[in-house]
């Protein structure tokens with residue numbers, strides 16, 4: 001569990017997460033803004049496409065109506081120069097078979113509105129009167145062709161729109177009205193319009209200026225008023241100038257509604273396009289963009305991880321150096337690296353710090369093992385060193401000598417000449433001792449006027465005896481202390497090992513016994529005691 005926790009707490013993990021989060025936010029931000037811009041551009045483009053389509057459909061409807069109206073007009077002017085007679089109309093109609101292609105039916109009414117000719121059914125004559133119909137009255141009143149509101153044909157029961165044309169005699173008087181009917185369900189009219197939108201998800205519809213459906217894919221709505229009221233599609237197309245909006249709902253579904261007024265007739269043609277299908281390509285773009293963001297984020301995370309790993313290498317190296325130095329596997333000089341980056345600077349700072357610490361430790365060590373007054377080793381150093389000296393001698397197959405020294409009547413020097421003079425004697429005593437022994441021997445001050453010498457690499461006992469005499473001799477010259485020369489002598493007890501290993505205590509006790517022997521014999525001399533021999537050699541005086 002702990003390594004997992006460490007992993008999540010690691011600097012590497014945090015930086016990687018930071019890089020990943022930053023890339024995620026940047027990618028989402030850039031992606032989101034791009035998508036918004038793309039969506040807005042796409043909305044414009046779709047709206048323009050829909051408007052272009054509307055223009056095509058409007059042109060088609062208007063061309064159709066104009067062509068039909070011209071055909072009716074041409075019919076009323078037939079035959080050229082001849083006086084039109086209502087009685088000839090049935091025959092004339094039947095003679096113009098091309099009218100059947102353009103119109104569901106063509107009928108002729110007299111000025112009282114009575115049906116006097118019918119293209120599809122001559123028997124219908126006299127069965128119908130349209131005098132009350134608005135488009136009929138408008139035709140008589142304006143003496144021009146009009147387009148009716150859509151209505152259901154009395155003759156056929158089909159929804160139709162009527163185009164009219166006044167029938168004038170040679171004097172310019174209206175003698176009748178010719179009516180061409182367009183069946184709104186006729187494939188050549190409605191299917192053609194529907195086909196313009198087939199397969200795109202939206203649909204076209206046409207409403208009159210009064211809001212009656214002339215065309216709608218739902219044929220049941222024809223001749224009906226579209227839902228009026230705020231927010232309805234019919235209301236929107238009638239209440240605003242040509243253009244588009246995407247703020248409406250078509251049966252609860254958000255839709256893009258574009259509309260355009262026709263010039264030839266008081267109709268508005270419109271297209272309703274569900275925004276969802278309009279933006280279907282955008283949804284797929286959005287999904288792909290999200291996948292791309294996820295991939296980019298993942299790659300960024302991976303890249304960030306590798307980058308951080310690479311960048312943290314010097315830190316890991318630094319950590320390894322600290323561990324190696326701590327365990328004694330490497331010197332502090334490994335901190336002294338080249339380089340200009342922060343890690344190299346930190347490493348060199350560690351080097352400088354460690355060097356100072358090492359020096360301080362050495363100073364401390366020296367102070368801890370040195371006698372402050374005389375500058376030679378102290379008791380602590382002796383306690384640590386002597387057992388090691390015994391072990392070393394054992395490995396080398398040699399013997400060790402240990403001399404205990406005590407200045408004779410040192411108390412009286414202090415008492416008679418002062419403590420400073422006593423100190424001077426101690427310092428001089430230590431110096432002479434150090435000079436008298438070899439560099440392989442170790443001199444230490446144990447306490448007060450007690451000194452000790454460890455003799456190593458001894459070839460034999462006879463030489464130890466010579467050493468005792470040498471020490472006594474070294475002290476023979478008077479000591480300069482307190483402004484005068486003082487006679488100083490010392491008693492020296494020497495212990496010599498005969499067989500190793502032997503406990504340090506035993507050797508020290510033997511040296512002490514030898515010293516005691518010298519003191520007892522009157523001081524200023526030396527004696528050698530062989531450890532384990534249980535005999536004290538003869539005390540030799542100065």
Ligand SMILES: Nc1nc2c(ncn2[C@@H]2O[C@H](COP(=O)(O)OP(=O)(O)OP(=O)(O)O)[C@@H](O)[C@H]2O)c(=O)[nH]1
Nearest residue numbers: 406407408409410411412414419420422423448449
């Ligand atoms: N000046 C000085 N005196 C010290 C120091 N340390 C201990 N002394 C004195 O050294 C004297 C040691 O005396 P002892 O070893 O007891 O006796 P002694 O006079 O040497 O007599 P013997 O050893 O029997 O010859 C005492 O008076 C201590 O106060 C020191 O650092 N400086």
